[in-house]
Amino acid sequence: MKFKMAEKSLFALLLRSPWWVSFVVVGLVVLAAGALLPREYFVVGALAGLPIFVVGCIAAWRQLRAPSPAKVAEMLDAVQSMPWRSFADTLEAAWTREGCTVERLPAGGAADLALAKGGQTTLVSARRWKAATHGVEPLRELHAAMQARGAPAGVYVVTQGQLSDNARIFARDHGIAVLQAEALAQMLLNAR
Numbered sequence: 122m123k124f125k126m127a128e129k130s131l132f133a134l135l136l137r138s139p140w141w142v143s144f145v146v147v148g149l150v151v152l153a154a155g156a157l158l159p160r161e162y163f164v165v166g167a168l169a170g171l172p173i174f175v176v177g178c179i180a181a182w183r184q185l186r187a188p189s190p191a192k193v194a195e196m197l198d199a200v201q202s203m204p205w206r207s208f209a210d211t212l213e214a215a216w217t218r219e220g221c222t223v224e225r226l227p228a229g230g231a232a233d234l235a236l237a238k239g240g241q242t243t244l245v246s247a248r249r250w251k252a253a254t255h256g257v258e259p260l261r262e263l264h265a266a267m268q269a270r271g272a273p274a275g276v277y278v279v280t281q282g283q284l285s286d287n288a289r290i291f292a293r294d295h296g297i298a299v300l301q302a303e304a305l306a307q308m309l310l311n312a313r
């Protein structure tokens with residue numbers, strides 16, 4: 122189970138930024154401590170930058186492990202050429218590698234896969250992965266399936282095109298994560 126933090130928190134922002142930004146912030150904290158605090162409190166003030174330093178180290182580690190843009194584009198091209206069964210097999214293998222138990226759901230439903238991990242169930246809708254436009258209706262169907270099954274979370278997979286603004290708002294408000302092109306490609310590459 123991944124730790125979830127507020128999207129707009131300083132730490133979340135620094136994790137999404139280039140690694141060196143965190144270290145610049147740490148430098149600014151140390152400079153401010155030196156300029157604003159008496160000598161005997163300088164070390165205490167400088168230590169305030171320690172959590173940000175740790176976030177910078179985590180960001181650097183993640184960014185060094187991240188696949189190159191060329192590999193991401195190559196994976197997206199491969200995904201675009203896959204038939205549904207191969208794509209579903211690839212998703213299943215990736216989530217299994219992340220420690221989930223994956224159940225294939227009957228064809229024609231709003232959800233294609235059910236992921237179980239740590240007593241939590243997440244429904245995945247991936248069959249429209251090649252659609253050019255993604256409106257709110259498939260997300261409403263996924264949300265209804267989540268409620269019927271008692272799943273607190275859902276994932277909607279998109280490899281091309283964009284979600285409409287209404288669809289993005291609906292997903293955010295109803296516990297549905299949108300797994301889009303680059304994040305999907307990175308997940309699949311990391312599963313190899």
